[in-house]
Amino acid sequence: MKWFYRKNTFSPRGTDSELGEMYYGEDQYGSIYYPNVSTCTTVTVLLGDNRMLGAHFDKIASATDIGNVVARMNTDRGTRAVKELCIVGVLKYASAGGWMTDDAYRWPKLFDTFSKALGHTGAINGYLQPLGTEKHYRVTSASGVTIWFAKDVPMLAKGSGTSSASLAESRSVAWDALTLTKW
Secondary structure: OEEEEEOOEEEEOOOOOEOOOOEEEEOEOOEEEEEEEOOOEEEEEEEOOOOEEEEEEOOOOOHHHHHHHHHHHHHHHOOOOEEEEEEEEOOOOHHHOOHHHOHHHOOOHHHHHHHHHOOOOOOOEEEEOOOOOOEEEEEEEEOOEEEEEEEEOOEOOOOOOOEOOOHHHHHOOOOEEEOOEEO
C-alpha cells in the first residue's frame, strides 16, 4: 500500500510502489520506484524480513511533516529490524525554506536524525545528487541487500522542475547501476 501525505493526513493511493513527492509506502514485488527527483530526498529502509519501506520528501515540507511520515514508517515496520538505511537524492538544499532549514535535517546532521528516528545503527548508504539534475531511482531488494539504479531525466528548461521524459518513456530504456556511498 502507498499513501500520500499532506497537512497531517495520510490518504491511501493504491498498491503500486511508485512513490512520487510526499508519498510513502512499502515495496511491492521487491522494488520501489522514485520518479522525478530534482530537489527531493528519498529515504528507504530495508527491514529484517527483506521488505522495504520508502518515502519521497519534497523540499517545501516542514520538519514536522517529515517527522510525521517517519513516525508512520516506524508504526508500519513494527518490530522488524532496520537492516539498511539509504538516503538518496538532493541532500543539501536548505535554501528551499522547507524541512532542510531545520537544524536536525541540515547536511550532514540529517543522517543522524533519520538513523535515530528509524532505529538504525551502523553505516548509512547514500547518494548525493547534484542540484540542477533530475533522476528517476529504482531500488530492489535481493539476498538481503538493496540494489540501486538511476536514470537521468532531461529537463525542459534549466530549473523548471519539469521533465521532458514521461515515466513510461524512462521505463522503456536501460537503467544505470547506482553506487551508494557509506556514511
